[in-house]
Amino acid sequence: xxxxxxxxxxxxxxxxxxxxxPIVGYLLWEWSLMIIIVFYLLDYIIGQIxxxxxxxxxMSFHKDLKYSIIFSSIFxxxxxxxxxxxxxxxxxxxxxxxxxKSHYQELIKFAKEEVWLLFPAIGLMYFMTxxxxxxxxxxxxxxxxxxxxxxNLIANIIILFLIAGGKFIxxxxxxxDLIVIIGIVITKLVFDVYIKKKKLNIQY
Numbered sequence: 470x471x472x473x474x475x476x477x478x479x480x481x482x483x484x485x486x487x488x489x490x491p492i493v494g495y496l497l498w499e500w501s502l503m504i505i506i507v508f509y510l511l512d513y514i515i516g517q518i519x520x521x522x523x524x525x526x527x528m529s530f531h532k533d534l535k536y537s538i539i540f541s542s543i544f545x546x547x548x549x550x551x552x553x554x555x556x557x558x559x560x561x562x563x564x565x566x567x568x569x570k571s572h573y574q575e576l577i578k579f580a581k582e583e584v585w586l587l588f589p590a591i592g593l594m595y596f597m598t599x600x601x602x603x604x605x606x607x608x609x610x611x612x613x614x615x616x617x618x619x620x621n622l623i624a625n626i627i628i629l630f631l632i633a634g635g636k637f638i639x640x641x642x643x644x645x646d647l648i649v650i651i652g653i654v655i656t657k658l659v660f661d662v663y664i665k666k667k668k669l670n671i672q673y
Contacts, residue, residue, distance in 0.1 A: 479597035484661070486594055487512060488654050490587075495650055502646040503561050503572055504579050509653065510553070511584070512591055513628070517546045519595045520621055523603055523673065527612035535614060542618050549625045553632050560636050603673040620669045627664060631656060 491508055494500035500508075521542060528534045565572040603609060635656075639649060665671045 479594060479601050483594040483598055484658070486591070487657060491650055491654060495647065501575065502649055503557075503575065505650055505653070506557060507576065507579065508587065509657065510550075510557075511587060514550070515588070515591050515595055517621075518592075519599055523599065523609065523612070524614060524617060526604075527609040527617070528614050530609055531614075533614070538614050538618050542621060545622055546625060549629050552629055556632055556636050560640060563640075599673065608673055617671075620671050624665055624669055624671065627660070631660070 487509075491500070491505040494505060494508070495502075521539065524542060525534075525539060528538070561572045565575075635649075635653070638644065644652075
C-alpha cells in the first residue's frame with residue numbers, strides 16, 4: 470500500500486485527526502488543555518455510539534436481539550462517562566479557581582463556536598471506518614454480542630483508570646500543558662493500537 474492509499478484509509482484519517490487536531494488546536498487555535506480533553510471526550514462518546522450501532526446491527530442480523538446486552542452497555546458507558554467527568558471537573562475547577570475564571574464559560578464558548586463542526590467531522594470518520602472495515606467486509610458475521618460487549622466494558626474500565634492516573638500525575642507534579650497534551654496523544658495511540666487491537670482484539 471503506497472502513501473496515497475494509506476492516506477485514503479479512513480482508519481489512518483481518523484488517527485491523523487485524533488493526533489493532529491489537539492496539537493494544532495493548542496499551538497494555532499489557542500485551545501486550552503481542557504478543550505483538548507473535551508475533544509477526546511467527544512471522540513470517546515461518538516465511538517461508543519457507533520459501538521452500540523455495530524452491536525445492535527450484529528444481533529439484528531443474526532436474529533438474536535438481546536436488549537439486555539444493549540441497555541447494559543449503554544448504562545455502563547454512561548456510568549463510566551459520569552465518573553470520568555467528575556474526575557476531570559474536580560481538576561479543572563481547582564485550576565480555573567486559581568485563575569479566577571470559570572471553566573464552564575470556556576466550555577460554553579467552545580460548544581457554540583466549534584463543537585457543532587467537530588461532532589459531525591468525528592462522526593463522519595467513524596462512519597467511513599465502520600463502512601469500510603465492518604459492514605462491507607461483513608465482519609458483523611463474526612461478532613459474538615456478549616463477548617463484544619464484554620471487551621468494550623473492559624476497554625471502558627481501562628479508560629477510566631487512565632484518566633484517573635492522568636489526573637493524579639497532573640495534580641501531583643504540575644506537568645506543563647504541552648507535555649500533558651503530548652502524553653495524552655501518545656497514550657491514545659498506545660491504547661488504540663496496542664491495548665484495544667492487540668490485547669483485547671477489538672478490531673473494529
